Amino acid sequence: MSVIFAILFYLATLVLVVGLLSRINLYARTPAPLKIPTTPAPTTRTGVVFRLTREVVFFESLFKANLWTWAMGWLFHASMALVVLRHLRYFTDPVWGWVAFIQPFGIYAGITMLLGLCGLWVRRLFVERIRYISTPSDHLWLVLLIVIAASGLLMQFASHTDVIAVKSYFLGLLHFDIGTLPSDSLLLLHLFLVFALLALFPLSKLLHAPGVFFSPTRNQTDDCREHRHLSAWAGKLESEK
Amino acid sequence: MADITAPAYRTIPIIPALKPGAMEGKGPFIANEKMQEALGFPGQLVDDWHDKAIAKMGDLLGKFRSLRVFMDACVHCGACSDKCHYFIGTQDPKNMPVARQDLLRSVYRRYFTFAGKYFPKLVGARDLTREVLDEWYNYYHQCSECRRCSVFCPYGIDTAEITMAAREILASVGMGQKYSNEIIAKVHKIGNNLGLPEPALVDTLEGLEEDVKEDTGLDIKFPVDVKGAEVLLITPSADFFAEPHIDGLIGYAKVFHASGTSWTLSSMASEGANFGMFIGNYEQLRKIALRIREAALELGVKRIVVGECGHAWRVAYSFWNTLSGVGDGADETDRFAQMLQKQLDHRYRQPTHICEFTWDLIRRDALKFDKSKNDQFVITMHDSCNVARGSRMGDLPGGQFEIPRNIIKAVANNFVEMDPNTTRERTFCCGGGGGLLTDDLMELRVKGALPRMEVLNQAVQEHGVNYMAAICAICKTQFSKIMPVYGFDRKMVGGVHQLVSNAIILGDK
Numbered sequence: 001m002s003v004i005f006a007i008l009f010y011l012a013t014l015v016l017v018v019g020l021l022s023r024i025n026l027y028a029r030t031p032a033p034l035k036i037p038t039t040p041a042p043t044t045r046t047g048v049v050f051r052l053t054r055e056v057v058f059f060e061s062l063f064k065a066n067l068w069t070w071a072m073g074w075l076f077h078a079s080m081a082l083v084v085l086r087h088l089r090y091f092t093d094p095v096w097g098w099v100a101f102i103q104p105f106g107i108y109a110g111i112t113m114l115l116g117l118c119g120l121w122v123r124r125l126f127v128e129r130i131r132y133i134s135t136p137s138d139h140l141w142l143v144l145l146i147v148i149a150a151s152g153l154l155m156q157f158a159s160h161t162d163v164i165a166v167k168s169y170f171l172g173l174l175h176f177d178i179g180t181l182p183s184d185s186l187l188l189l190h191l192f193l194v195f196a197l198l199a200l201f202p203l204s205k206l207l208h209a210p211g212v213f214f215s216p217t218r219n220q221t222d223d224c225r226e227h228r229h230l231s232a233w234a235g236k237l238e239s240e241k
Numbered sequence: 242m243a244d245i246t247a248p249a250y251r252t253i254p255i256i257p258a259l260k261p262g263a264m265e266g267k268g269p270f271i272a273n274e275k276m277q278e279a280l281g282f283p284g285q286l287v288d289d290w291h292d293k294a295i296a297k298m299g300d301l302l303g304k305f306r307s308l309r310v311f312m313d314a315c316v317h318c319g320a321c322s323d324k325c326h327y328f329i330g331t332q333d334p335k336n337m338p339v340a341r342q343d344l345l346r347s348v349y350r351r352y353f354t355f356a357g358k359y360f361p362k363l364v365g366a367r368d369l370t371r372e373v374l375d376e377w378y379n380y381y382h383q384c385s386e387c388r389r390c391s392v393f394c395p396y397g398i399d400t401a402e403i404t405m406a407a408r409e410i411l412a413s414v415g416m417g418q419k420y421s422n423e424i425i426a427k428v429h430k431i432g433n434n435l436g437l438p439e440p441a442l443v444d445t446l447e448g449l450e451e452d453v454k455e456d457t458g459l460d461i462k463f464p465v466d467v468k469g470a471e472v473l474l475i476t477p478s479a480d481f482f483a484e485p486h487i488d489g490l491i492g493y494a495k496v497f498h499a500s501g502t503s504w505t506l507s508s509m510a511s512e513g514a515n516f517g518m519f520i521g522n523y524e525q526l527r528k529i530a531l532r533i534r535e536a537a538l539e540l541g542v543k544r545i546v547v548g549e550c551g552h553a554w555r556v557a558y559s560f561w562n563t564l565s566g567v568g569d570g571a572d573e574t575d576r577f578a579q580m581l582q583k584q585l586d587h588r589y590r591q592p593t594h595i596c597e598f599t600w601d602l603i604r605r606d607a608l609k610f611d612k613s614k615n616d617q618f619v620i621t622m623h624d625s626c627n628v629a630r631g632s633r634m635g636d637l638p639g640g641q642f643e644i645p646r647n648i649i650k651a652v653a654n655n656f657v658e659m660d661p662n663t664t665r666e667r668t669f670c671c672g673g674g675g676g677l678l679t680d681d682l683m684e685l686r687v688k689g690a691l692p693r694m695e696v697l698n699q700a701v702q703e704h705g706v707n708y709m710a711a712i713c714a715i716c717k718t719q720f721s722k723i724m725p726v727y728g729f730d731r732k733m734v735g736g737v738h739q740l741v742s743n744a745i746i747l748g749d750k
């Protein structure tokens with residue numbers, strides 16, 4: 001089992017990194033021939049950095065759109081960020097100071113993450129409009145995340161796993177040294193689903209994470225009259241004339 | 242018109258229930274062979290439409306980052322789902338922005354993504370069939386490319402970009418839209434959307450000069466093709482004779498007259514509108530924009546001013562610099578753009594919106610007004626979608642909202658706002674934008690205007706509003722046509738410069 005999970009870990013990480021980089025590369029290389037920021041838009045690069053920061057950290061547009069979706073979505077994402085950072089302790093020795101500091105918050109964030117996810121799923125199941133636009137994969141993503149969060153919380157609060165052993169297993173993996181992974185079924189379920197999530201990330205709607213940074217309506221400056229914006233293929237039309 | 246009645250008003254805020262299939266149908270008239278071929282599209286549906294359409298989609302995905310990112314990024318969160326005026330007005334779930342996008346996204350997934358190729362059911366991917374193509378044609382002509390959804394999307398996904406791509410794919414396999422393509426052909430052939438040839442234009446303007454003289458006793462000119470004029474005015478051709486547009490044109494002329502600005506229209510470029518944007522075809526967008534460049538070079542003007550027209554101003558403000566070099570800041574080595582930019586006077590914004598032009602004069606105290614001339618009006622402002630969410634005026638973001646309001650307040654005493662959820666960046670489209678201002682879509686236009694009419698009615702009840710100002714030729718045409726259906730006077734809609742025209746004090750008469 002230790003070997004299988006080691007392979008899964010390497011495979012998932014590889015697919016995530018290669019997949020994400022190639023997707024980001026594709027986004028970056030695809031030209032944006034016209035200026036299409038959704039206005040009012042910032043007129044400077046600094047302004048754009050602030051706009052994107054507000055979008056990524058506070059979900060500004062979603063806040064304008066729907067308070068409930070915003071509350072549940074933000075709760076889920078912010079909690080998950082804390083939870084992921086907390087998990088750095090299983091990959092670092094000694095544990096970094098700030099990771100140790102957020103440990104207690106990270107634990108409770110697991111609970112709020114689960115709450116947020118359940119809220120989002122309730123919305124998807126019971127709001128007519130959202131149910132209409134949902135595909136099976138939309139539901140499955142929520143189920144996947146809910147099971148990941150719930151299995152993690154169960155290991156924390158009900159059926160403890162040997163975290164020391166888990167940590168030494170992952171520290172070993174970082175040096176391509178496959179140790180022994182405790183074989184509780186909760187832990188294996190938790191890890192398997194996390195690996196699945198990592199591997200599916202670059203193939204799925206989870207691409208919204210890098211996508212938001214490349215969205216021309218959000219990342220372009222409103223300086224259309226002051227600077228001529230010309231992409232390579234559009235420029236060629238001029239030389240043909 | 243007789244068979245279309247106004248839907249009932251509801252209580253605001255409105256979260257409509259779904260009525261699946263409410264707007265199913267064939268969509269607007271399809272362009273005939275001649276109209277299609279005039280624009281370089283195939284005359285009718287080509288035999289290998291399936292492969293051609295997929296190839297075109299791949300081509301566009303490689304050319305437009307917006308489309309590329311927007312196809313991947315949607316998580317079906319539903320933020321946009323209750324934001325489209327066509328959805329609110331028709332309750333057809335396929336008019337929810339996300340559902341409209343998914344009509345194309347489902348096909349994208351099937352042909353361009355791993356998940357869609359191998360697990361289509363799981364991710365809602367589907368083959369491109371003739372039914373899908375027809376569905377695209379119908380529902381992508383129920384989007385006015387107004388960008389309201391993009392304000393609320395956490396990833397900034399703009400359905401307008403997707404609608405443009407879909408229409409471009411459709412036209413490229415032989416399913417162009419009659420209304421838009423016919424108009425584009427007229428622009429190239431005659432110079433304007435309405436097909437008004439030069440002699441008729443000159444005639445119309447001479448008649449207008451006489452009317453204005455009768456009214457004011459002054460020789461206010463409407464010059465055409467005057468070489469060496471300072472300002473070239475590019476305005477929607479509806480301004481030349483449609484009601485209430487023409488009163489706006491008179492307003493511009495009075496402002497030019499009062500400020501002593503020499504100006505001219507161009508018979509070659511007697512049209513501000515650019516329907517190339519509506520059909521999502523970059524080459525047409527560019528070709529139509531180049532007419533303005535040519536006219537500016539030929540007439541040797543120093544400034545280019547754009548009249549009241551929503552999408553025209555978006556194209557002018559956001560795209561002209563790219564398409565035709567009308568703007569500033571081109572590279573020294575960029576000979577194409579420099580040729581024009583060296584001629585233009587960069588003490589002024591290039592291009593300038595007529596509202597910016599007038600407001601600058603008002604701020605400098607260069608215009609005098611008798612505000613009481615507008616006292617019969619209680620005025621509100623309908624922000625036109627393309628101006629609101631696709632452009633700017635002045636130096637600060639949001640100037641496109643402040644400047645027209647400032648002008649109204651400078652020329653009139655009674656101004657009130659409508660529900661803030663439906664103005665400024667959250668404004669509703671009039672229901673006729675994006676190439677939908679055609680009689681074969683009248684039911685859609687009436688229903689699409691419902692959200693605006695509901696809010697306007699609220700303002701009428703509360704404040705006695707009797708004038709809704711708009712700075713867009715499409716808004717003006719659409720509202721003056723559908724407002725009577727809702728029991729309002731068609732003259733309730735008018736331009737900002739119509740109010741300017743009423744109040745401006747000229748000479749010493």
